Amino acid sequence: MSLVNFTTREITCKIVYYGPGRSGKTTNLHYIYGRVPDSRRGRMVSLATQTDRTLFFDFLPIDLGQISGFNTRFQLYTVPGQVYYNATRRLVLQGADGVVFVADSQARQLDENLESLQNLQSNLLEHGVDIRTMPLVLQYNKQDLPRELILSTADLDDALNFRGVASFSADALHGVGVFETLKGVSEMVLKRLAAGSTA
Amino acid sequence: MTTALNAKYTFDTFVVGTANRLAVTAGRTVAENPGSAYNPLFIYSGSGLGKTHVLMAIGHAAKKLAPTLNVEYLTLDEYVEAFHAAIAAGQGDAFRRRFQNVDVLLVDDVQFLSNRKEMQSELLRLTEALQGAGHQIVLTSDRPPPEIADLDERLISRLSGGLVVDMGVPDYETRVAILRRKAEERGTSFQPGVLETVAGLEFANVRELMGALNRLVAFQAVNDQPINAEATKQLLSAAAAAARAAAPVAPGVSSGSGDEFGAFLADVTVTVGKAVEAWRARVGEAVLRWRGEGYRTHRLERLLEQETPPAVDEAIAEFVEDVERLKALETEVGQLDPQASGESVFRDPERMSEAEEAAAQVRAGVAPPPGPSGAFPLVGYAVGSSNEVAVSAVRAVLDQPGKKYNPLVLVGKSGLGKTHLLNALGLELARANGAVVACLSTQAFIDELIAAIDGNRVDWWRARYRRATALLLDDIHLIAGKERTQEELFNLFNLLQDRERQLAFTAPAHPNTLTGIEERVVSRLEGGLVAELKEPDRAVKRAVLERLLAGQNVTPEPALLDYLADRPTDSVRSLVGVAQRVVGAAAAEDVPLTAGLAREVLEGQAPREARRSSGFRTSGIVVSSLGGIKSREKMVWDWPEVADRLIEELR
Numbered sequence: 134m135s136l137v138n139f140t141t142r143e144i145t146c147k148i149v150y151y152g153p154g155r156s157g158k159t160t161n162l163h164y165i166y167g168r169v170p171d172s173r174r175g176r177m178v179s180l181a182t183q184t185d186r187t188l189f190f191d192f193l194p195i196d197l198g199q200i201s202g203f204n205t206r207f208q209l210y211t212v213p214g215q216v217y218y219n220a221t222r223r224l225v226l227q228g229a230d231g232v233v234f235v236a237d238s239q240a241r242q243l244d245e246n247l248e249s250l251q252n253l254q255s256n257l258l259e260h261g262v263d264i265r266t267m268p269l270v271l272q273y274n275k276q277d278l279p280r281e282l283i284l285s286t287a288d289l290d291d292a293l294n295f296r297g298v299a300s301f302s303a304d305a306l307h308g309v310g311v312f313e314t315l316k317g318v319s320e321m322v323l324k325r326l327a328a329g330s331t332a
Numbered sequence: 333m334t335t336a337l338n339a340k341y342t343f344d345t346f347v348v349g350t351a352n353r354l355a356v357t358a359g360r361t362v363a364e365n366p367g368s369a370y371n372p373l374f375i376y377s378g379s380g381l382g383k384t385h386v387l388m389a390i391g392h393a394a395k396k397l398a399p400t401l402n403v404e405y406l407t408l409d410e411y412v413e414a415f416h417a418a419i420a421a422g423q424g425d426a427f428r429r430r431f432q433n434v435d436v437l438l439v440d441d442v443q444f445l446s447n448r449k450e451m452q453s454e455l456l457r458l459t460e461a462l463q464g465a466g467h468q469i470v471l472t473s474d475r476p477p478p479e480i481a482d483l484d485e486r487l488i489s490r491l492s493g494g495l496v497v498d499m500g501v502p503d504y505e506t507r508v509a510i511l512r513r514k515a516e517e518r519g520t521s522f523q524p525g526v527l528e529t530v531a532g533l534e535f536a537n538v539r540e541l542m543g544a545l546n547r548l549v550a551f552q553a554v555n556d557q558p559i560n561a562e563a564t565k566q567l568l569s570a571a572a573a574a575a576r577a578a579a580p581v582a583p584g585v586s587s588g589s590g591d592e593f594g595a596f597l598a599d600v601t602v603t604v605g606k607a608v609e610a611w612r613a614r615v616g617e618a619v620l621r622w623r624g625e626g627y628r629t630h631r632l633e634r635l636l637e638q639e640t641p642p643a644v645d646e647a648i649a650e651f652v653e654d655v656e657r658l659k660a661l662e663t664e665v666g667q668l669d670p671q672a673s674g675e676s677v678f679r680d681p682e683r684m685s686e687a688e689e690a691a692a693q694v695r696a697g698v699a700p701p702p703g704p705s706g707a708f709p710l711v712g713y714a715v716g717s718s719n720e721v722a723v724s725a726v727r728a729v730l731d732q733p734g735k736k737y738n739p740l741v742l743v744g745k746s747g748l749g750k751t752h753l754l755n756a757l758g759l760e761l762a763r764a765n766g767a768v769v770a771c772l773s774t775q776a777f778i779d780e781l782i783a784a785i786d787g788n789r790v791d792w793w794r795a796r797y798r799r800a801t802a803l804l805l806d807d808i809h810l811i812a813g814k815e816r817t818q819e820e821l822f823n824l825f826n827l828l829q830d831r832e833r834q835l836a837f838t839a840p841a842h843p844n845t846l847t848g849i850e851e852r853v854v855s856r857l858e859g860g861l862v863a864e865l866k867e868p869d870r871a872v873k874r875a876v877l878e879r880l881l882a883g884q885n886v887t888p889e890p891a892l893l894d895y896l897a898d899r900p901t902d903s904v905r906s907l908v909g910v911a912q913r914v915v916g917a918a919a920a921e922d923v924p925l926t927a928g929l930a931r932e933v934l935e936g937q938a939p940r941e942a943r944r945s946s947g948f949r950t951s952g953i954v955v956s957s958l959g960g961i962k963s964r965e966k967m968v969w970d971w972p973e974v975a976d977r978l979i980e981e982l983r
Contacts, residue, residue: 144604168593170554197597198554200604312592316599323603 136230136322137203144205146322148315149226151253152235153245154214157274160305161235162193162209165315168308169195190225207319214249223256231268231322232257233314235305236293238275238283246293268321270299272314277304337395337405341388347513349506352382352499359386359470363393366401366436366468370495372459373470374477377499380537383472386499387438390470394436404431405438412444412451416676428454432461436468442491443473446481447626450791453823456487486830502538507531510538511545520549525561533568544568555594618648627655628680654681661691675791693792701770701796704758704804712879713756714904716872719749722863726757729834733761733802737861739825739835741808743842744865747905750838751806753865757836761802770797771804778810778817785816797824801833808837808857812848825856835860868904873897876904880911881925891927899934910934 137144150158159179166177175194190210197205210229212222226232234253236246254264273289284292286302294300299317303310348356355377361369373390377383391403406414418427431437437458445452462469476498477483477491502510511527530548535541551567552559559567615636619629635647662678677687715723722744728736740757742750758771784793797803803824811817828835839846842864843857868876874897881888896914901907917933918925 165593168591170593173593197600200601203604205600205604308592312596316596319596319600320603323600 136325142203144200144203144323145208146206146230146319147208147210147228148231148233148318148322149229150209150211150233150235151222151226151249152214153237153242153249154216156214156235156237156242156246156249157303157305158211158214158233158235159191160274161233161272161303161311161314162191162211164305164308164311165195165209166193168312173197190221209315216248216252219252219256222252223259226253226256227260229267230325231270231318233270233272233318234293235272235274235303236289238273238286238289239278240282240284243284243292250293265296268318268325269296270301270314270317270321272301272303272305272310274303274305274310276302277307277309337388337391337403339392341385342392343389345513346382346385346389347502347506347510349502349509351502351506352377352386355386355497355499356389358495358497359390360393362468362470363390363436364397366394366398367463367466371463371468372491372494373468374473374491374494374496375470375499376473376476376496378501378537379474380539381499381501382538383474383499384440387440387470387472391436391438394468401435402433403436403438404434405440407440408442408444408451411439411455412448415451415454428458428461431458432465432467434462434467436470437462439469439471441473442471443475443480445483445487449484452484452487453827456484456490459487459490486826501536504531507535507541510541514542514545515549518549520552522548522552523558523560526559526564529561529564530568533565554597555591614648615644618651622651622655625655626679627658628676628682631682651681654684657684658687661687665691665694693789694795700768701800702772702776703762703769704755704771706759708752708755708759710756710760713749713752714868714872714875714879716869716875718866718869718872719753722753722865725861725863726753729757729836730760733764733834734829734832737863738829738832739837739857739860741843741857741860741862742836742838742865743840743862744838745840745867745903747903748865748868749904750865754804754806754836754838758802758804761804761834764801767801768799769802769804770800771802771806773806774808774810777805777821778814781817781820794820794824798827800828802835803828803833804836806838808839808843809841809846809849811853812846815850818850818853822850822853822856825853829856867902868907870897872904873901873907876907877911880908881915884915886915886925888925889927892925892930895927895930 136146150161152158162177166174173196175196178192190212193209195207195209197207199205210225212218212225232253234250236242257264257267271289271294273284273286275283276286286300290300299321301310301314301317303314305311343356343360346352346356355375358370358373359375362371362373375383375386388405391405394401395403415424415427418424439455442455445455459469471491473480476496477488480488508527508531511530515522515527526548530541530544533544535544547567548559548564615632619632622632623629629651632648632651635644658678658681665678675690677683677690680687710726713723722742725737725740729738729740742753744750755771758769761767762769781790781793784790805821811821825835837857839857842862843849843854846854849857874893877888877893877896892914896907896911899907899910901910914930914933915925918929921929923929
């Protein structure tokens with residue numbers, strides 16, 4: 134999927150929220166959905182199980198309107214976190230312009246985070262994408278939980294952020310860090326517009 | 333071809349202030365009395381101050397008052413394109429007729445006439461025609477006529493001849509009025525003081541003012557809350573600062589309002605602005621720069637439409653390279669042929685090969701137009717009372733070429749030496765430094781034009797003659813009925829006369845007695861001096877005979893000269909013919925050349941063979957292309973023997 138269509142003068146950003154199960158990807162989207170004016174957002178599509186687990190994926194289209202003469206749209210997706218939905222994850226990842234990796238800050242979830250991160254890398258590779266070239270940010274969610282349960286952002290950076298990408302501390306349920314994360318990944322994605330054009 | 337009038341641009345929607353009142357009043361007057369009040373009406377102002385609005389408003393108003401009026405609005409560029417298309421399709425005349433039938437012609441952006449000589453003369457002609465027919469013409473430009481670069485003086489005076497009004501930047505009150513009107517039109521209301529704040533800010537023109545208003549409207553719509561005067565100021569000044577990055581919404585304005593999405597949007601906008609603009613800006617910059625210099629930038633503009641971000645810098649570099657090459661070509665061509673250098677092909681990097689070809693053509697075409705014949709020097713011209721007026725006129729012309737008698741028309745019957753005198757004038761004029769004297773028969777002139785039309789190189793043909801420092805046409809009456817040649821001659825005539833270049837013509841009779849020639853051409857021919865050559869007097873005849881016989885190494889006895897000079901002759905040419913017959917007879921019979929022999933030859937039975945061998949056009953039927961010309965020389969004087977005629981016919 135092309136990011137910028139100069140013919141129709143459209144910019145379409147596909148951003149995928151990735152991460153282990155229950156790390157808060159859908160929560161991020163819900164918070165964003167709640168902040169976007171009605172006129173700007175499409176219907177949020179959520180295929181969830183009865184226990185509110187994402188079964189297939191969430192999809193939130195946002196219309197940012199005319200920016201620099203371009204009709205700009207963001208499409209936010211989440212993937213199902215559970216290990217056994219890998220085919221779905223790979224599908225959703227297709228054509229992504231940027232990825233937000235939502236990590237669960239709880240200390241006991243560290244392995245799941247690592248596993249999911251590796252899964253992201255291999256799934257991208259399946260699409261022929263090197264993770265190092267993909268705009269990627271990390272979000273350390275659930276930082277509002279008691280200190281003893283979670284790892285600090287510094288620890289998480291040590292454990293997960295070996296690529297040294299931008300990372301954001303977040304409490305998605307209450308919206309802390311949600312837009313910062315989105316902004317972070319958006320800027321990375323959009324900056325490729327300039328980089329790509331000069332290549 | 334013609335753009336429809338924008339329904340929104342009427343006088344009712346135009347906010348009148350002190351800066352534009354005169355223009356609007358003049359416009360209304362013109363709309364009410366097309367063709368009679370101010371014609372042409374010329375409105376100029378900086379960009380975005382409402383020229384087009386007023387121009388279209390005139391069209392609407394005129395149409396409203398008289399629905400049958402034929403009102404046409406178009407920009408100069410559209411006019412030029414249409415003209416070129418019409419010429420290419422061979423419909424030039426139909427094109428002209430079509431525009432001459434327009435009752436109210438509204439032409440926008442005429443400043444683009446710079447360096448377009450051909451269009452200037454076309455517009456001049458059109459303006460003259462429209463004015464002549466009492467039709468209205470209204471033009472707009474971003475500057476007054478004298479300041480349009482490289483504009484023909486005649487066009488300047490023509491355009492300035494009606495009324496020239498300017499429209500300034502609206503004052504504060506007008507700005508407030510404009511903003512109120514526009515906000516109302518959009519159904520938006522603002523808190524008190526907001527519009528006043530906007531009006532108080534510096535804007536170069538109304539279009540920018542509208543841009544500011546649009547931002548406010550958008551801002552209010554997005555934020556669902558009315559903006560106040562203070563925020564307006566912030567928004568607009570921030571926007572003005574960010575304007576170069578073409579960001580429609582200023583960053584940071586809505587931050588701190590708890591509107592996370594708004595802040596996000598603002599950030600993304602800036603990022604997109606930077607990202608998209610970064611390479612687009614470079615292309616846009618190049619487009620603006622080269623378009624500003626008058627080059628076609630479609631190639632760069634197409635870059636912006638491409639799906640995948642192209643190799644912008646290479647493309648720009650390539651474009652610049654091509655433009656440089658075009659510049660070089662244009663300079664080269666300009667030195668050879670100033671007219672051709674203005675051609676659009678030298679401004680379009682997409683037509684490099686055509687430009688090269690055109691340049692090659694010009695290089696090949698620098699061959700000067702046909703010059704005078706060296707066989708007719710002025711020193712060899714016999715002067716007498718019968719032709720001294722004409723000869724002294726020629727001498728006066730040689731003293732001050734282009735200034736004194738321009739044009740000089742030599743009239744006289746055939747064989748009196750007009751061609752000789754014309755060529756002699758040409759030879760003398762050609763002595764001047766850098767002189768390019770075009771001296772040829774009108775028939776050759778017509779044939780060249782036809783060949784040029786056929787070969788699709790009329791421009792080149794024109795350029796060739798426009799370079800001439802003098803144009804001398806023999807037998808100008810031959811253009812009778814040749815409309816296109818008359819047209820071309822008319823334009824060429826005007827151009828050369830304007831540049832004080834000498835024009836001279838010969839005709840069998842006074843121009844105003846010639847038929848089949850357009851009035852405008854005739855009047856121009858009459859505009860200088862019409863000098864008549866009469867039947868040769870005795871002095872001329874003697875001089876001619878002496879020179880002729882001397883040229884054949886014959887020493888005549890004075891009695892022969894007297895006898896021949898006293899014989900009635902109506903032209904030098906027939907005199908020469910007569911003398912040749914005598915010389916031929918003397919040679920054939922191997923007897924001395926005496927008056928007695930001459931008398932015998934001319935009055936007795938003429939030796940047939942000798943006469944035939946003369947090779948001079950002294951008898952026989954010459955068909956003139958102009959039926960009305962009565963030349964005694966072209967009458968048949970000596971009918972050949974009947975037997976001869978039969979043989980001639982059998983051949």
